Amino acid sequence: MxxxxxxxxxxxxxxxxxxxxxxxxxxxxxxxxxxxxxxxxxxxxxxxxxxxxxxxxxxxxxxxxxxxxxxxxxxxxxxxxxxxxxxxxxxxxxxxxxxxxxxxxxxxxxxxxxxxxxxxxxxxxxxxxxxxxRNTLLSDLIGEEETLLAGMKQKTRYNLRLAARRGVQVQPSADFDRFYELYAETAARDRFLIRPRGYYLAVMQRMQADDLGQLLLATVAGEAVAGLFLLRCGPTAWYFYGASSDRQRQHMPAYLLQWEGMRWARAQGCTLYDWWGAPDQLQEAHPMWGVYRFKEGFGGRFTRxxxxxxxxxxxxxxxxxxxxxxxxxxxxxxxxx
Missing domain, CATH: 3.40.630.30 (Gcn5-related N-acetyltransferase (GNAT))
Structure with a gap:
């Protein structure tokens, strides 16, 4: 070749x-x-x-x-x-x-x-x-929404429905500055390094303008308290960046946000949701264990x-x-x- x-x-x-x-x-x-x-x-x-x-x-x-x-x-x-x-x-x-x-x-x-x-x-x-x-989790998006919900853990289904009952709203957005504020807050709280603001704004603006990405923000009483940025290509959507505030966490905005992200991906014709990252070893002591359990709750299957x-x-x-x-x-x- x-x-x-x-x-x-x-x-x-x-x-x-x-x-x-x-x-x-x-x-x-x-x-x-x-x-x-x-x-x-x-x-x-x-x-x-x-x-x-x-x-x-x-x-x-x-x-x-x-x-x-x-x-x-x-x-x-x-x-x-x-x-x-x-x-x-x-x-x-x-x-x-x-x-x-x-x-x-x-x-x-x-x-x-x-x-x-x-x-x-x-x-x-x-x-x-x-x-x-090297490791990730994958969720299939094929089938009816009720089938996808049935494949999630009971606590995950409960939390995303609780968020909806409590008035959490999830909408597509172009407020990249607000997302970066949430991302910086998340990084400080969870102690991981992030790139300068200009890098993320360039990525999100370019990929969203070219119809290869989408920012979603979750709001409670009009305040953006969580967000995610998805990338897509062919049959796959990737959960690339995620952020949340300490405020209003009791309303479980991150759960409804992910469900709406999966629904958005389905609407674009995607059949696979890549959660973009999982621990090297599936051990509770691993720093990514909590994130892994959150993703697994949505029906993600561990993939190496x-x-x-x-x-x-x-x-x-x-x-x-x-x-x-x-x-x-x-x-x-x-x-x-």
Missing amino acids: SFFTPADPAHFDAALQACARPHVLQTRQWAALKAPLWSAQHLVGEQAAVTLLTRRLGRLPLRIHYAAKGPLLPPDLDRWDAALAALEMHARASGALFIKIDPDVLADSPFGQALSQRLQARGWVFSAEQIQF WIGAWDYAPRPARYRLYTQIMPRLLALLRATRP
Whole structure:
């Protein structure tokens, strides 16, 4: 298989949408948000598509390639062999330190196990740096609403109906500033790092304007107290960002918000709801355990992908970058005056 860059960007869009499960992180719109730090190539092959991001490593004469949630191909080992050979050739020709792929292929499926073995045989290594969540939860959106509700835990159904009875309202919105305020409040409360305000506003404005995303806000007595931002592409919607205030939590706005998010996704023709993130290990001590239980309550099923894999044309240089350099930098930081 050979990849090529189509002259008409619409050709790439069509090839992407022709894939069984196109991923929103492989779209041209998402890649544009990564500029100027990353440059993008949108490549097409036989029943295949991949957006390949490239960046230089500071002032070093080195570059890395990354196919976020790609490449996209049918579950056929011969096709994957051909695609991997083309990507390996591209990495060698460009002088890249390594190329990283991160496809949504089920780890415990026969094909996922075979592909992992094939990657290893070809010299790819399971990456120590998993950029995206390797684990997630998935909810099917096929069927009547009552069927979906019946698949949820009883407490989840009760809470979302309680929110509706107590007057929680959920509406599509373009108030990205208010969402960021809620997101910053959530980050401070739950102690996780977030990017600057401008990054999230750029993502939400661009993806919503291109009909690939939607902000929903939940209000109580006219005050926005929770929000989520969904991305969509092909048959899948992703719960990408979520935020909530400490105010009015007794009215359970987050539960009705998620249900309305699922209903919105169904209205767009989506048949799958990706909850975008789950713990590495299903243990109560894990920091994401509470979030996992919340998502599971909506009928989400735990799913593990094969994860990110790296191919390095010069393995010794790759080992220097991934193993020795971090240790050296840590030593320098520890011993500096």
